Amino acid sequence: MTTLAPFGARLRHALDTRGQLCVGIDPHASLLAAWGLGDDVAGLESFSRTVVEALADRVAVLKPQAAFFERFGSKGIAVLERCTADARAAGALVVMDAKRGDIGSTMAAYAETFLAPGSPLFSDALTVSPYLGFGSLQPAVDLARANGCGLFVLALTSNPEGAEVQRAVAADGESVAQGVLRRLAAENAGAEPLGSFGAVVGATLSEAGADLAINGPLLAPGVGAQGATAADLPRVFGDSVRNVVPSVSRDVLKHGPSVAALREAAERFAQDVSGVTKG
Numbered sequence: 001m002t003t004l005a006p007f008g009a010r011l012r013h014a015l016d017t018r019g020q021l022c023v024g025i026d027p028h029a030s031l032l033a034a035w036g037l038g039d040d041v042a043g044l045e046s047f048s049r050t051v052v053e054a055l056a057d058r059v060a061v062l063k064p065q066a067a068f069f070e071r072f073g074s075k076g077i078a079v080l081e082r083c084t085a086d087a088r089a090a091g092a093l094v095v096m097d098a099k100r101g102d103i104g105s106t107m108a109a110y111a112e113t114f115l116a117p118g119s120p121l122f123s124d125a126l127t128v129s130p131y132l133g134f135g136s137l138q139p140a141v142d143l144a145r146a147n148g149c150g151l152f153v154l155a156l157t158s159n160p161e162g163a164e165v166q167r168a169v170a171a172d173g174e175s176v177a178q179g180v181l182r183r184l185a186a187e188n189a190g191a192e193p194l195g196s197f198g199a200v201v202g203a204t205l206s207e208a209g210a211d212l213a214i215n216g217p218l219l220a221p222g223v224g225a226q227g228a229t230a231a232d233l234p235r236v237f238g239d240s241v242r243n244v245v246p247s248v249s250r251d252v253l254k255h256g257p258s259v260a261a262l263r264e265a266a267e268r269f270a271q272d273v274s275g276v277t278k279g
């Protein structure tokens with residue numbers, strides 16, 4: 001099995017050569033219907049195959065949303081396995097959006113599922129929740145580092161409800177989100193050209209209100225259907241905008257099942273992002 005270069009380095013190269021964009025693979029029942037597909041495993045397979053065919057050879061990152069596959073049970077997970085492997089084989093980096101988080105001993109099993117080479121769901125990076133304590137993520141940090149993978153840790157999520165937890169301030173004046181970002185900066189210290197341990201920071205925020213200089217990537221969901229646009233990125237991310245990976249799902253996927261239309265939609269978003277990140 002070949003050893004992968006660190007995720008941060010692989011991501012930096014992908015963003016620089018393919019453009020700063022992540023497209024989410026979110027097979028909502030409403031999208032399956034709009035594409036003329038059944039709300040069943042065959043529909044799920046056709047949908048995800050089409051997205052991979054359209055985009056995996058051109059966008060930097062594809063982000064399957066595990067929930068939409070898991071709802072079909074083992075057969076849905078088998079589709080997710082194929083989708084992940086095919087997307088990686090075509091050159092996209094795959095960020096598995098599964099938002100795992102548990103006590104350390106269980107976290108180790110989640111990490112084995114997504115970050116151990118040879119695992120059927122092996123992915124380049126995984127979204128994780130730090131709300132059992134950042135330290136509970138250590139097994140995932142260690143396995144990701146050992147295998148050239150990355151993590152995206154929920155810091156300031158795109159949904160309005162996130163603030164009640166993430167903006168809470170400790171006795172020392174540090175917000176919960178800032179504590180997560182500080183721990184990520186420590187994990188990424190000295191990494192070049194970019195660390196492998198990223199944060200999830202919604203593009204929908206009115207402002208970051210936190211120090212985003214973590215020397216790592218910032219996955220920014222919320223572009224498109226949740227209301228954010230590329231024009232919001234400089235305001236939210238400031239000097240860190242070059243490390244942002246804006247993520248859009250429904251507003252690209254709604255253009256399917258035409259492969260050409262999916263490509264055009266992704267290209268439009270990538271161009272918009274390039275316009276604000278490259279000046």
Ligand SMILES: O=c1ccn([C@@H]2O[C@H](COP(=O)(O)O)[C@@H](O)[C@H]2O)c(=O)[nH]1
Nearest residue numbers: 024065157158159221225226248249250
């Ligand atoms: O803070 C977060 C973290 C993750 N997500 C996920 O991103 C996509 C967004 O889909 P859109 O269709 O572009 O709204 C979805 O899978 C969420 O679970 C997020 O939105 N916000």
